Amino acid sequence: MQELTFTTSVVGSFPRPKWLIEAFDRYNKGEISKEELDEYLDDAVKLTVKEEELAGLDVITDGEQRRTSFVAFVGQKIPGFKLIYVTDINPKAIEIMKQYKAQLTYWRAVAVEQIRDSVIALDEFKFTRSVTDRRIKVTLPSPYLIMWETWDAKYSRQVYPQPEDLAQDYIKVLRQEIIRLRDAGVDFIQLDEPMLGDLVEARENEPDRYRKVIEAIHGQKYRGFKNELYLARDLINEAIKGIDGVRIGMHMDRWPNPDSPFYGIGFERLAPEVYDIKVKQYVLEYASPGSGDPAVFAKDLPSDKELGLGVIDVRNPQVEDPQTVVQRVERVVGVLDPRRIWLNPDCGFAPGMYRKFERRIAFSKVRSMTEAAKILRRKYGEK
Template sequence: MVKNLPLFPTTVVGSWPRPPWLVRAFDDYGKKRGSKKKLTSHMDDAVKLALKDQEIAGIDIVSDGEQRRFSFLVVIAEKVAGFELMNIIDLARGRTHVLSTIEEMMLPKSVPQPIATGKIRRNRPIALDELKFARRHTDRRIKVPLPSPYMLAWQAWDYEYSRKVYPSPDDLAEDLVRVVRDEIIALRNAGASFIQLDDPTIQNPLNPEKYMKFLTMLLGHKPRPFKEELNWAVELINESVKGIGGVTLGLHVCRGNWPAPEEILPKGAYGPILPSLLEIKVNQLVLEFATPRAGPIDVFKDYPTDKQLGLGVIDVKNRDVETPEIVVSRVKRALKYFDPDQIFLNPDCGFASGRTWPVADRQTALRKLRSMVEAAKTLREAKS
C-alpha cells in the first residue's frame, strides 16, 4: 500500500500525449528509416518529459506516460511471446458487418490487434524496464498500468487464429492470468507504488450492442449471460492478484477512450456492474466520473465500501479545462459516500491510450492536471 501520502493524493491513469518527434521516430523505425538505438533515445527523452510534466503539475503518483507502448492493450504483444499483431482492418475483412461497425464506431484504424497464435509465455518482463527507467528519473511514487487478464482474454482470442493452441478464450485466460500475475509480482518487488489493471472490457455488458458486439463479430467470441460474464471477469482478475501485498493494486474501468463524438462512445452508469467490481480484490477502483457517459456517483449509495476510489475528476476528451472549483465540486459529490482518506484524484482515463489517437494535446492535458492539483490543495486546506 502507498504510505505517507497527503490527503486526496493526485495521480494519473497512465498515458500521456506523445510528442510529435516520438511518433515520427516510431514511424521511421517501422519503415526501416531509423535505428533501434535512435528510437530508444527518443523514447527515453519522451518519458523524461512526461515525468517532468507531471512533476511540474504537482502530481503525487506519476506514470511514465506509456510513451514506449503503442497502446495500453498492444503492449502485451510487444513484450510477451505467443502473440501476433494483426491489423484490425485486415482481420475485419470477410467478417460480416465488422468493417461497417468500425466506421460507425469511428474506431482508430490501422490498429494492430494482439492475437494469441502460439503458447503465451512471459519470456521477458512487460513493464519492468519502464519502471526501472522511470525510477532513475523521478523521486515521486510511480504507478504502472498493465492490461487486465479479462480484457486480454476478450481481445486476444480469435476463432480462426487462436483455436489451434487455445480451443476457447477460457483456455487462453489461464495463461494470461499467469503472465499478468508474474509481472505484478516483479513490479512489486522492484518498488512500484501502484499497479493498475486496465479493463474497459468489464463495462461491455452494460453496452452489449456497442463494443462487445463489435468484438464478438470481429473475433468470434460467444458472450456469456450478464452475470456469468461478470463472474468470469472477477475470477480472472482475482486469480491474477491473489495474495499479493506490499503494493497498492488498482482496477481502472472506463468506457473506452478514442476520439469519437460522445454519442458514439459506450455509456451507462456503473450500477449493474458495481457489485462485481466490489468483489475484485484490489485496493482501489479507478473509475471515470467526470464524463456524463459514466453516470452519477450516487450508484455507491447502495454499496458502501472500504475500498479506495480513484475518482475521475477530469474529462479527458472535453477540450474545456475544468476549473479547480469544478474539480472540488466533483470530489464533494464523492464525499457523500467515501471518507476523505479513501479518495484519490485522477483524470477519467489516460490522455492518449494509443500512440496515434491522443484525446487531448499535451498543453491542455497539463493545464487539466494543474487544475486537479489546485483542487486537491483546496480540499486539504479545508480538512486541516
Template sequence: MNKLTKLLPTATAGSLPKPSWLAEPEKLWSEWKLSNQELQAGKQDALRVSLHEQQQAGIDIVSDGEQTRQHFVTTFIEHLTGVDFSQRQTVKIRDRYQASVPSVVGAVSRDRAVFVNDAKFLRQQTKQPIKWALPGPMTMVDTLYDKHYQSREKLAWEFAKILNQEAKELVEAGVDIIQFDEPAFNVFFNEVNDWGIACLEKAIEGLNCQTAVHICYGYGIKANTDWKKTLGSEWRQYEEIFPKLQKSNIDIVSLECQNSHVPMELIELIRGKKVMVGAIDVASKQIETPEQVANTLRQALEFVDADKLYPCTNCGMAPLSREIARGKLNALSQGAEIVRNELTGNFA
C-alpha cells in the same frame, strides 16, 4: 511502498501525450519516428519529460505516462509468445467498433519481462510513489482473435497468470501501485461477474503492493464518444459489477465521473475501497477549472471517505495535445488542493 500520507493524493489514469519528436502527436497507435538505439533513448527522454510535467503540475502519484508503448494493450501482447501479429482478423472490440487485431495461434506465455526495465528507469528518476498500468485479462482477450483456446475465459486465465508474473517483477523494480486497465468490465457484465473479477484476483495474487483496476468509458476517440451518446441520460454500467468488485481483494477502483452521466451514488457500492475519482474529462479539449474539479470531488465525498479518495483523470490523455494535457493536470492538482484545504480547515 513509498509512504503516501497526503490527503487526496492526485494521479493520472494512464497515458499522457507523447512529444512530437518521438511519435505523431494526438493519435493512438502512433508510429515511432525513431528506431533502434535512438528510439530507446527517445523513449527514456520522453519518460523524463512526462514525469517532469506531472511533477510541475503537482501530481502526487506519478507514472511513466505510457511513453514507452504505442498502446495500452497491444504493446504488452507484442512481447508474448503464442500471438501472431501477421495473422490479423477483424473483430468487434468492446462490442462497439471494428478493428484489425492479431491472432492467438498457440499457447500464450511470457518469456521475458515486458515493462520491468522501464519501471526501473522511472524508479531511478523519482522518490515519489509510482503507479504502473497493465492491461487487464478480459480487455486483453477482447483485443485479439482467438484461434487456439476458442474460449474467452480460458485465454483470460492464461493472461492472468502472465500478468501476475510481470506484476511481481514490477513490484521488485519499485512500483508502488499496479493498475489493471479493464474497460471491458463496462461492457460484458455477465462475464465480469462469472470469471472476469476472478481472473483479476489471479493477476494480483501475492503482490506486495497496492493494486488498482481502472474501469472507464474509453479514450476520447470517435468510436467511444459515439457509443456514449447511445447510453442515455444515466450511465449505470458500474452498478452491474461494483457489488462483486467490492468483495474482491483489489485495493483501488479507478472510475470515470467528470462530464459523464454516471450517478455519483454508485460509488457507495464499493464503500471501503479506495477510489480514484475521474475528475478530468479526457474526451474534451476544454480545460477544467480548479473549481469544476473541486465540485466533482465534493460530490464524490458523499460516498467515499476522504482518506480513500484519490483525484484522477477519467482515462488516458494520449489523444490530446501536450498543452491541453498540461492544463488539465494543473486543474486536477489545484482542484484537489481546494478540497484538501476545505477538509483540513487550512484556508491560508
C-alpha cells in the same frame, strides 16, 4: 507512510510529443535504428515525468510513451502474441467499428502460439525510477481484457480452443510480472479493465457495442451479462490472489453514447459482484457526460477500498477550472473519508499512439486537478 487526503494521479497515458510519433513512423520505415528510437523514447519519458512533476501530481506514470496502445503492446512484449492489422483479420473491420460507433485499436495483438513468461513493464518502471523520486504507478492489461481483445477464432483456436484457456495462461504471466514489479518497489499497479466497464451497456442476452464489434471481427461469443461479470471477477481475483505488499487497483472506463439506454447510469450496474474483486482501488470514469453519479457507487464501497475518482474529461479539450473539479469531488465527500478518495483524469489522454490530444491542454487539465486537491485539503483538512 501516512496516506494523503485527495491524492492525485493519472490513469496511465499522456500525449506523446509529435517528434516521438514521427520517430516511430521513421523506425517502421527503416529510416532510423532501434537504438535511435530508444533514445527518442527515453527522452519522451523524461519529458513526461518532468511535466507530471511540474503539474504537482503525487503519483506519476511514464505516460506509457513506449507503448503503441494500452493493450496491443503485449504483442511486442510477450512471446506467443503477434501484431496483426485489423483488416487482415477481417476485411470489413473498420466498417464494423463505424457501424457500432465503437473504436478498437487497428493493430491487434493476437494469440497465435502458447504465451510464455516475459517482462511486460518492469523495464519501463526501472527507467522511470531512475529519473524521479516520486511514487510511481505502473499499468498492466487485465486478464479479462486480454481474453476479449486477443483471442481470435481463426488464429488462436488451435492453441487455445476457448478464450478462457488463453486467460488462464495470461494469468500465470501477469502474476509473475506483478510480483517482479512489487519486489522492485512499484507503489501502485493498475489493472486496465475497460471491457468490464463496457459491460454497463450490456443486457443479459445482448452484448454492448464493443463486444458486438469483437464478435464480428474475432469470433468470440458473448456469454450473457451475469456470466461475463462472474468471469471477469474470478479471472482478476485469480491473478492477484495472495499478492500483498503493493497497492493494486483496477481501472474501468466507458464511452457512453447519448443514444444509449444506459446513458447516465454508472458502474453500480455491475454491483454487487464488482465489489467482490479484491483490488484496493477502483479507478473510475465520472467526469464525462453520461457516466453516472459516483456517490451511488461509493456508498456501498467496502470500507477497506478506495475510489480513484475521474474528475477530468479526457475527450473535451476545454480545461476545467479548479473549482469545477472541486465540485466533482464533493459529490463523494461525506460518503468516503478523504484518504480514500484519489483524483485522476477519467482515462488516459493517449491510450493509442495516434490519438490526438495536445500536451499543453493535458498539462493544464492535470494542473487544474492538483490545484483543486489543494483547495479540498484546505477545506476539509489534511488527515
